[in-house]
Amino acid sequence: MDNKNIIARVGNFIVTKESGNGMDWISVKASSGFWTMRFRQDNMMFRMVDGMAGDENLHAYLESWVKMCYLMSNCMPDLDFMEEFYKSYTGWCDRQTKQEEVLGDEEDTKILEEERRKWEMKNELSGMDGGNG
Secondary structure (H helix, E strand, C coil): CCEEEEEEEECCEEEEEEEECCEEEEEEEECCCCCEEEEECCCHHHHHHHHHHCCHHHHHHHHHHHHHHHHHHCCCCCHHHHHHHHHHHHHHHHHHHHHCCCCCHHHHHHHHHHHHHHHHHHHHHHHHCCCCC
16 A cells, blocks of 8 residues: 555554555454454445544444444354344344335435436537537
């Protein structure tokens, strides 16, 4: 990596933003240096970790999440544990889905009409410059 910048320290972990090879990365490393997880800038977790690292009010949550990732990546739980984990994960996914805003047909039609008008206006404006723009 060409450039490393420490953006947060949470518990025994260091969060760095790195750039190199035409890509930005977020790395979370154990202070000991024996464990790391990295996310590329095109991964949703890059934005999530970057946002939490930049907000001290979220550092406790970030630390807890990193500890969970650390523990899960350094153990081999039994099948009962994994089944319970997947039940919990499925429940969380269901709660997330219920919280998502679902647009009704009327709202959907309104948004599509607005986008169609924008597209038409853009085409009209691009035709006004006579193709010399």
